[in-house]
Amino acid sequence: MRLFFHVLADAGQRIEDPEGQEFANVQDAFIEASCTARELAAEELRQGRCVPTSWRIELVDETGRVLLSQAFRHLVLADSCAATA
Template sequence: MTRYFFHISQSGQTVLDHEGDEFASLDDARTNAVKAVRELVAAKIKSGLIILNEHMEVRDEADALRLIISFHEVIEGQLKR
């Protein structure tokens, strides 16, 4: 199991995930990250907030960047369904 950290970057600021979560694979971490982004986007929309150039960075235990998940790409993916 590898521990992955999910940092959120928005408006030039980054909210760091100091705890992270363990996953069996990077694909499992990606699935979790996309689900979390969907929930964040839904909460922002319900609150009437605008989604700008926000993204989630997924980093491993060595702080290596493994994924970048754009909020806009997640929204576009949902709209194509």
């Protein structure tokens, strides 16, 4: 199934994933979305900005239906990576 990761940033900015990726199931996609959120947060830190804990990542199917929406604070600041798997 093709799924997309959209990011809801501050001030209502929406960053859409134009290509998406193929996944066997939603759980695999959620694991990848969690990694993507961490990478985006790390890039913000490298640029000298704060960790974007208020941002959200959405897992969206090809019809535009949001299957999952999770705040970065739950993905980036988790006690361990296993907590999100």
